[in-house]
Amino acid sequence: MRAAHEMTAPVPLPGASVAFDVHRVREDFPLLRQQVHGQPLAYLDNAATSQKPQAVIDTLTRYYGEENSNVHRGVHLLSERATEAYEAARANVRRFLNAADTREIIFVRGTTEGINLVAQSYGRASITAGDEIIISWMEHHSNIVPWQMLCEEKGAVLRVVPINDHGEALLDEYERLLNPRTKFVALVHVSNALGTVLPLRQFLDLARARGITTLVDGAQAVPHQQVDVQELGCDFYAFSGHKMYGPTGIGVLYGRERILGQMPPWQGGGEMILSVSFTGTTYNHLPHRFEAGTPNIAGAIGLGAAIEYLEAIGIDRIGRHEQDLLQYATARLEDIPGLTLVGTAPEKSSLVSFTVAGIHPHDLGTVLDAEGIAVRTGHHCAMPVMEYFGVPATTRASFGLYNTRAEIDALHAALIQAIRMLR
Ligand SMILES: Cc1ncc(COP(=O)(O)O)c(C=O)c1O
Numbered sequence: 001m002r003a004a005h006e007m008t009a010p011v012p013l014p015g016a017s018v019a020f021d022v023h024r025v026r027e028d029f030p031l032l033r034q035q036v037h038g039q040p041l042a043y044l045d046n047a048a049t050s051q052k053p054q055a056v057i058d059t060l061t062r063y064y065g066e067e068n069s070n071v072h073r074g075v076h077l078l079s080e081r082a083t084e085a086y087e088a089a090r091a092n093v094r095r096f097l098n099a100a101d102t103r104e105i106i107f108v109r110g111t112t113e114g115i116n117l118v119a120q121s122y123g124r125a126s127i128t129a130g131d132e133i134i135i136s137w138m139e140h141h142s143n144i145v146p147w148q149m150l151c152e153e154k155g156a157v158l159r160v161v162p163i164n165d166h167g168e169a170l171l172d173e174y175e176r177l178l179n180p181r182t183k184f185v186a187l188v189h190v191s192n193a194l195g196t197v198l199p200l201r202q203f204l205d206l207a208r209a210r211g212i213t214t215l216v217d218g219a220q221a222v223p224h225q226q227v228d229v230q231e232l233g234c235d236f237y238a239f240s241g242h243k244m245y246g247p248t249g250i251g252v253l254y255g256r257e258r259i260l261g262q263m264p265p266w267q268g269g270g271e272m273i274l275s276v277s278f279t280g281t282t283y284n285h286l287p288h289r290f291e292a293g294t295p296n297i298a299g300a301i302g303l304g305a306a307i308e309y310l311e312a313i314g315i316d317r318i319g320r321h322e323q324d325l326l327q328y329a330t331a332r333l334e335d336i337p338g339l340t341l342v343g344t345a346p347e348k349s350s351l352v353s354f355t356v357a358g359i360h361p362h363d364l365g366t367v368l369d370a371e372g373i374a375v376r377t378g379h380h381c382a383m384p385v386m387e388y389f390g391v392p393a394t395t396r397a398s399f400g401l402y403n404t405r406a407e408i409d410a411l412h413a414a415l416i417q418a419i420r421m422l423r
Helices: 022-026 054-067 077-097 111-126 145-154 171-177 200-208 297-313 315-334 361-370 383-389 405-422
Strands: 105-108 132-136 157-161 182-188 213-217 236-240 251-255 273-277 280-283 339-341 351-356 376-378 394-398
Touching (some): 054 077, 077 251, 105 111, 111 145, 111 213, 111 251, 132 171, 145 157, 171 200, 200 213, 297 315, 361 394, 361 405
Parallel strands (some): 182 213
Antiparallel strands (some): 105 251, 351 394, 376 394
16 A cells, blocks of 8 residues: 555556446445445435545545644654645646646635635735626536625626526627626536536637636536646636545635736635734745645545546546446436426536426435435525526436446436326
């Protein structure tokens, strides 16, 4: 077993070029072996949070069992090791996103905190009365509320890109919204409520051509597809560790160094300073200026291990497997009378959101749970999406790298049974 601080670039699994062996992958996830209500668990709630592979669990256990210490502060061996492991995790994230430099990688609690950091630091310093901020109709609340709060404080205006009945954001409407007052664009990469994958390049290029700063909410993208922040050309990109097989309480904000370097700190405390006296404080260099206090050291190291795990399997292979699941699930569910898919964009990530006529999603979810099938029901923290489609809630099955067609068959059978029971 390697020590946590010895993380290096992953070696592809011997099978990286051969077919994806989902049964082999499932063995890496101890939680999946259990039964729920006497049924084998079918965990189809990956968009909410994903399960953790043994490699991540081992990394956390080893860190706390053998290496735990505070970072950046001590000269003793354990502190040096913890610092090395923490910074190695940052290097993993840099590679994973193809960011230009580790100074551009800020560890945060998750996507929500990453977006709030940008709104509170960049936003408060740069947005003034009358400025406009653009988001889309399909944002998660975490990419709506921080901008609403900022607009309220500054007298700025929030503009929303409309969507169509497939759940696609309308590029031409977005282009019409862009104007000299537009100062910021914040867009979701993949919608958690609909599965839509935004054609981000097109959206971001239009903003960049006008010198507008951009942020991408990548919470639902990074577990499923390769993300290259330099190729995308965004200024900020935020994601959460727990949705990509890493621990909870850790996430990443990527920021372009040129912009981060000019942003004021958003939280004050230890770690983010170079010197403090009662006459003034000198702030630390990037990225530490934005990591006040003792960070989630174990979480960051665990995230580094999750990245290595994904890279060793190959994110493209994972994506292909999940696309197969998406197509299979879509075909099976479309067959069920009274079931309506919510979100039918041609470019979708691996989730299906749906309603069944005459049955409340919560009732459906409860019956599915009794069959061992874990799905999410509700508004998915995307109330404007529910409003657009005229529904209070949907049922959502979201797939990860360890899901199988057999689990989708089980979902299908349980849905048929639930509909018979609840109608
Ligand atoms: C698209 C999207 N953005 C942001 C978030 C918020 O992530 P977190 O709660 O990990 O901060 C989620 C979580 O479901 C999400 O799906």
